[in-house]
Amino acid sequence: MLKSRLVLLFVAGASCATAWGAPQGGPPAQTPAEEEGNELLELRVTHVRGTSVVVDRGANDLVRVGDRVFFRPREGGLQPGVVTQADERTAVVELQTTGFEAAPGLRGFVRIPNARVPAAPVRARRKPRANAVGEALADSKWSNADEDYRQGQPLLARVRPVRPEERPSEYSGRWYTTVDQIRSTEDDRTDAFYRVGGGLKIENFSGRGDRVQIDGELNYRNTDVPDDDDQRATRFRLDRFSYSWGGTRFDPTRVELGRFLHNGMPEFGVLDGAEWTTRTGGGDRFGVALGFLPEPDLDYETGRDFALSAFYRWVQDESERLSASVGFQKSWHDSNADRDLAVLNLSYLPDDGWSVISSAWIDIYTGSDGLKDRGPELTQALVNVSRSLGTDTLVGLRVSHVALPQLQRQEFVVPQPLDFVDAHVDRASVFARTDLSPRTRVRAEAGMWSDEEDSGGNAEAGVELSELLFEGSLFGLAAFGVNGQFSDAIGGRGYLRDWGPSGGWSLEYELANNDLVGFTSQNDDLPQHRIRVQWDHVSIEGWSVRLSLDTQVWDSEYSVLGSLHVNRSF
Amino acid sequence: MIPHRKAHTVSVLALLCLGVAACIAGGHDRARQRMWWSGLGPVLPHDTFPADCSLCHVGESWTELVDDFEFDHEAETGVALNGAHAGATCLRCHNDRGPVAVFERQGCGGCHEDVHFGRLGSGCATCHVEHNWYPVGQIELHRNTRFPLIGVHASTACRRCHPGAEVGQFVPTDTECVTCHLSDLQRATNPNHIGLGWTQNCDQCHQPRTWNNAEIDN
Numbered sequence: 001m002l003k004s005r006l007v008l009l010f011v012a013g014a015s016c017a018t019a020w021g022a023p024q025g026g027p028p029a030q031t032p033a034e035e036e037g038n039e040l041l042e043l044r045v046t047h048v049r050g051t052s053v054v055v056d057r058g059a060n061d062l063v064r065v066g067d068r069v070f071f072r073p074r075e076g077g078l079q080p081g082v083v084t085q086a087d088e089r090t091a092v093v094e095l096q097t098t099g100f101e102a103a104p105g106l107r108g109f110v111r112i113p114n115a116r117v118p119a120a121p122v123r124a125r126r127k128p129r130a131n132a133v134g135e136a137l138a139d140s141k142w143s144n145a146d147e148d149y150r151q152g153q154p155l156l157a158r159v160r161p162v163r164p165e166e167r168p169s170e171y172s173g174r175w176y177t178t179v180d181q182i183r184s185t186e187d188d189r190t191d192a193f194y195r196v197g198g199g200l201k202i203e204n205f206s207g208r209g210d211r212v213q214i215d216g217e218l219n220y221r222n223t224d225v226p227d228d229d230d231q232r233a234t235r236f237r238l239d240r241f242s243y244s245w246g247g248t249r250f251d252p253t254r255v256e257l258g259r260f261l262h263n264g265m266p267e268f269g270v271l272d273g274a275e276w277t278t279r280t281g282g283g284d285r286f287g288v289a290l291g292f293l294p295e296p297d298l299d300y301e302t303g304r305d306f307a308l309s310a311f312y313r314w315v316q317d318e319s320e321r322l323s324a325s326v327g328f329q330k331s332w333h334d335s336n337a338d339r340d341l342a343v344l345n346l347s348y349l350p351d352d353g354w355s356v357i358s359s360a361w362i363d364i365y366t367g368s369d370g371l372k373d374r375g376p377e378l379t380q381a382l383v384n385v386s387r388s389l390g391t392d393t394l395v396g397l398r399v400s401h402v403a404l405p406q407l408q409r410q411e412f413v414v415p416q417p418l419d420f421v422d423a424h425v426d427r428a429s430v431f432a433r434t435d436l437s438p439r440t441r442v443r444a445e446a447g448m449w450s451d452e453e454d455s456g457g458n459a460e461a462g463v464e465l466s467e468l469l470f471e472g473s474l475f476g477l478a479a480f481g482v483n484g485q486f487s488d489a490i491g492g493r494g495y496l497r498d499w500g501p502s503g504g505w506s507l508e509y510e511l512a513n514n515d516l517v518g519f520t521s522q523n524d525d526l527p528q529h530r531i532r533v534q535w536d537h538v539s540i541e542g543w544s545v546r547l548s549l550d551t552q553v554w555d556s557e558y559s560v561l562g563s564l565h566v567n568r569s570f
Numbered sequence: 571m572i573p574h575r576k577a578h579t580v581s582v583l584a585l586l587c588l589g590v591a592a593c594i595a596g597g598h599d600r601a602r603q604r605m606w607w608s609g610l611g612p613v614l615p616h617d618t619f620p621a622d623c624s625l626c627h628v629g630e631s632w633t634e635l636v637d638d639f640e641f642d643h644e645a646e647t648g649v650a651l652n653g654a655h656a657g658a659t660c661l662r663c664h665n666d667r668g669p670v671a672v673f674e675r676q677g678c679g680g681c682h683e684d685v686h687f688g689r690l691g692s693g694c695a696t697c698h699v700e701h702n703w704y705p706v707g708q709i710e711l712h713r714n715t716r717f718p719l720i721g722v723h724a725s726t727a728c729r730r731c732h733p734g735a736e737v738g739q740f741v742p743t744d745t746e747c748v749t750c751h752l753s754d755l756q757r758a759t760n761p762n763h764i765g766l767g768w769t770q771n772c773d774q775c776h777q778p779r780t781w782n783n784a785e786i787d788n
Contacts, residue, residue, distance in 0.1 A: 090622065178704075191726070193727060223727070261685065297734050300737065398691065411734075458714055484717060486717070517773075534706070538701045565702065
């Protein structure tokens with residue numbers, strides 16, 4: 001965490017509330033903003049001059065020479081001072097504790113007698129943090145209209161925001177390289193996957209507030225297995241190459257051309273084409289898109305699937321606590337009608353800890369699809385409900401349903417035709433975690449699954465202890481049980497992690513005894529060990545390096561996965 | 571050296587050289603991003619900031635921030651910036667799209683595009699971490715599915731079973747053995763599996779501990 005050395009009263013209410021609420025020793029008795037006979041005015045140190053400091057309040061704030069000031073050092077307590085000079089917007093305070101060293105940014109407050117207040121109102125106090133976000137939304141979201149400077153208005157407040165097209169062009173992005181190497185003793189299988197990729201985003205590309213985004217990857221794979229499924233290839237994949245403009249608070253209409261992910265409704269996938277969206281005054285959005293859909297696999301082959309889509313997103317108000325959207329996409333494969341997909345989304349994100357996010361994908365069959373009956377079919381549904389209880393407890397529920405739609409385009413690994421019609425996977429799980437103490441967290445999750453042939457479930461419970469072994473450490477233990485389609489398992493896992501500002505490391509060991517369900521002989525137990533070692537380095541300059549080694553041991557076989565990932569953001 | 575090995579070596583060297591070069595070429599002085607151009611304007615509301623502008627700004631141009639500019643985002647706003655977010659420029663979040671509180675409410679999806687097309691839900695942190703976004707822990711997570719990864723499956727690259735994995739698409743793969751092992755079935759001529767009609771229930775004879783050696787059910 002960055003150590004604050006400068007003080008910005010950005011959302012000062014949070015800080016004030018925290019500071020006032022925290023138990024502190026020494027005089028005086030603290031009340032949020034006032035005490036009998038006095039107003040308490042927040043201030044901060046801007047400069048240090050030996051045994052005196054300069055604070056960011058002055059005569060305009062009703063500060064006068066002789067006023068008592070109290071500072072709140074981070075180590076706790078209060079340190080007194082007296083105003084010795086009061087300028088228009090700053091004041092000099094003489095510290096009264098020998099040896100106390102104030103730093104720029106130090107918070108404090110000054111007592112201002114109530115008798116002084118009626119003469120000129122004290123600067124309005126800041127809003128408590130709890131309300132700051134909501135009120136900021138209510139006050140200013142999407143409605144920051146231009147306002148010319150008026151007499152008496154602070155110089156740095158509410159001036160005309162600079163438009164995107166008025167800014168210098170700037171760029172950002174990242175480069176990465178990843179090396180994954182797997183070796184298994186089972187018939188000497190090997191798998192190599194090397195990747196070099198990156199992304200570049202140029203804002204205000206041509207001076208019109210527009211944007212250009214490019215993402216791509218060059219990769220090499222070499223899979224050597226004891227059959228004819230070997231793979232050896234070098235490929236370049238262009239993930240994005242798009243040009244867009246608009247979609248800001250100044251321009252509600254957004255247009256994007258090229259290869260990009262649908263902005264209005266990402267469920268419709270990557271598009272080689274164009275999308276137009278706009279936002280209404282109430283915050284609703286709607287739009288249309290058309291173009292070709294690259295097949296979402298390693299080749300990103302395009303040109304065979306043409307799609308036309310539209311969506312509408314409704315929001316209850318500008319806070320977007322409650323929103324719902326509906327979209328429809330019609331696609332053609334090699335000029336033949338292929339998919340009619342409707343997507344419904346609903347989210348409810350109030351401030352009281354609830355979170356409800358759900359979506360439903362409905363494929364509509366017209367009777368010409370052969371295997372599927374005419375009419376709608378729910379091919380995907382996701383519901384995620386969670387509730388935060390205070391800051392230390394979270395409980396939730398996840399429900400999902402996935403069925404394979406009948407498509408002409410290659411998007412799924414399609415099973416045998418007769419199995420395909422009813423193929424689906426349903427899953428429901430509940431999870432919870434709570435902090436028993438600042439250093440102890442327990443968690444648990446239990447789930448059930450069901451498909452067209454079988455059903456099962458899993459459960460896992462664990463505890464995590466922070467700072468147990470050394471500063472920055474996290475030690476965890478977990479036990480789990482699984483009832484899978486072809487195997488059951490019971491096992492445990494232990495891990496130790498260390499993390500600091502420049503990265504960290506982790507060591508993990510897992511042992512599971514797998515019982516092979518379909519194999520009915522006595523030789524159906526398969527103990528499996530897994531050991532994982534990982535080292536991470538991160539830097540403020542944008543570097544991120546990860547080196548990991550994952551080893552599996554079962555029977556007389558073992559496998560090793562070595563991985564190196566280097567990322568540089570700029 | 572046989573041709574494919576030579577091609578392999580050349581490809582690997584080229585990729586690694588390109589990767590290293592790209593990383594180095596991508597290196598810019600991080601401080602550059604902390605420049606505050608005059609043209610950027612007050613995207614961030616300044617009306618609650620301290621009156622002393624020199625706390626942040628240098629000189630008369632206002633085009634750059636002080637060298638030791640630091641902002642404790644958690645202390646000042648109540649929102650901690652972890653991982654890569656700690657090094658992000660202010661404008662990556664506080665920009666022309668609108669109030670950041672709206673996007674914060676939506677979690678990761680408020681700012682990051684959902685490259686999984688909405689198929690994996692909203693719990694990004696289940697697989698991703700904030701400092702480099704590189705997924706971790708997939709083998710453990712797979713235990714939550716109907717097909718826990720055991721034996722050689724746990725050391726198989728994701729893309730071998732999920733062809734869309736390289737572009738973030740993890741749609742369910744049919745768990746029947748033959749879906750992935752069709753070529754194994756076709757090559758099994760001793761005995762001739764297809765000829766004998768042994769095309770289903772492979773797991774009655776084969777275990778994931780080793781594919782090639784069948785074990786007789788006792």
